[in-house]
Amino acid sequence: MTTTDSTDTPDTAGTTRKHTALPKARILIEALPWLTRHHGKTVVIKFGGNAMVDDELKAAFAQDVVFLHHAGLRPVVVHGGGPQISAQLDRMGLTSEFKAGLRVTTPEAMDVVRMVLAGQVQRELVGLLNEHGPLAVGMTGEDAHTMTATKHYAEIGGERVDIGRVGEITAIDTGAVQALLDDGRIPVISSVARSADDADAHGVFNVNADTAAAALAAALGAETLMVLTDVEGLYEDWPHSDEVISRLTASELEELLPDLASGMVPKMQGCLHAVRNGVTTARVIDGRVQHSILLEIFTDEGIGTMVVPDEAVSGPEGKQ
Ligand SMILES: Nc1ncnc2c1ncn2[C@@H]1O[C@H](COP(=O)(O)OP(=O)(O)O)[C@@H](O)[C@H]1O
Numbered sequence: 001m002t003t004t005d006s007t008d009t010p011d012t013a014g015t016t017r018k019h020t021a022l023p024k025a026r027i028l029i030e031a032l033p034w035l036t037r038h039h040g041k042t043v044v045i046k047f048g049g050n051a052m053v054d055d056e057l058k059a060a061f062a063q064d065v066v067f068l069h070h071a072g073l074r075p076v077v078v079h080g081g082g083p084q085i086s087a088q089l090d091r092m093g094l095t096s097e098f099k100a101g102l103r104v105t106t107p108e109a110m111d112v113v114r115m116v117l118a119g120q121v122q123r124e125l126v127g128l129l130n131e132h133g134p135l136a137v138g139m140t141g142e143d144a145h146t147m148t149a150t151k152h153y154a155e156i157g158g159e160r161v162d163i164g165r166v167g168e169i170t171a172i173d174t175g176a177v178q179a180l181l182d183d184g185r186i187p188v189i190s191s192v193a194r195s196a197d198d199a200d201a202h203g204v205f206n207v208n209a210d211t212a213a214a215a216l217a218a219a220l221g222a223e224t225l226m227v228l229t230d231v232e233g234l235y236e237d238w239p240h241s242d243e244v245i246s247r248l249t250a251s252e253l254e255e256l257l258p259d260l261a262s263g264m265v266p267k268m269q270g271c272l273h274a275v276r277n278g279v280t281t282a283r284v285i286d287g288r289v290q291h292s293i294l295l296e297i298f299t300d301e302g303i304g305t306m307v308v309p310d311e312a313v314s315g316p317e318g319k320q
């Protein structure tokens with residue numbers, strides 16, 4: 001007999017199937033307590049411009065966010081796009097200057113920031129998410145007064161420095177985001193805020209995307225703030241060592257903050273703000289690792305750096 005139907009070779013086929021199926025089943029079972037724990041909870045995911053490395057990663061990001069949605073969580077995406085803004089400014093013959101980690105934003109640069117974030121990066125992410133169904137809705141912080149800001153001055157060497165149209169968030173109205181979540185949608189938000197000043201009624205501000213995501217996570221009462229970037233997490237002695245700090249309390253982070261540099265400053269300040277204002281955990285994870293969001297949320301180990309409130313208690317298997 002030449003047929004290879006498995007009913008003819010029950011032992012061999014059965015054993016092989018058992019061997020390949022068991023690890024997969026274990027992964028699903030490992031996810032069970034985490035699925036239970038996170039069900040119905042809001043998670044704000046910040047996708048940094050430096051983590052948007054290639055099309056495959058961006059597609060995997062979209063799959064992860066849609067997975068969270070179908071697993072019963074309420075994901076909200078806040079995206080960056082620093083490198084994409086710098087590239088566009090460069091193409092237009094304009095320079096990019098950063099002070100204290102923030103872009104010096106002239107009125108001309110502000111137009112480019114808004115165009116790239118809302119018209120390019122956000123559109124691409126919305127498109128990728130909507131390949132999985134009519135889920136994602138893009139908006140900026142200007143929409144429905146979601147984010148209101150006043151002018152932010154950088155503190156450099158004890159001096160107050162004017163860095164143009166950079167905003168400091170003064171108010172968040174979560175109404176539109178909550179309505180979208182209640183309607184089963186995934187909000188995708190660009191970090192541009194409206195001006196609080198009546199005399200500047202049509203004015204907009206450029207807000208660092210880490211800061212915007214943290215402020216929104218706190219205002220939404222999110223369970224988790226997850227910041228995807230281009231490093232494994234917070235390195236203990238950057239740039240001399242790549243030892244990642246896996247867990248920090250808010251007080252421990254507060255002590256570390258004055259020693260931090262560049263892009264990590266708004267990220268870790270944001271994490272601290274989030275956990276001090278009701279968010280259960282803030283995590284910085286490596287966005288260059290495919291499916292890092294799923295690994296962080298649904299497996300026992302977790303990856304990256306996790307910041308917890310001082311009074312935090314551990315979750316299943318010690319992870320939060
Ligand atoms: N202690 C630290 N640990 C890890 N990265 C650090 C640290 N201090 C500064 N950095 C820098 O911060 C960068 C991440 O911030 P940023 O470039 O703003 O990324 P994103 O676009 O994801 O917001 C890292 O690539 C690294 O160069």
Ligand SMILES: CC(=O)N[C@@H](CCC(=O)OP(=O)(O)O)C(=O)O
Nearest residue numbers: 048049080081082102103208209
């Ligand atoms: C004020 C300020 O610096 N705004 C940022 C906004 C984008 C951002 O934060 O993008 P990443 O998350 O990719 O860094 C900027 O203009 O680059």
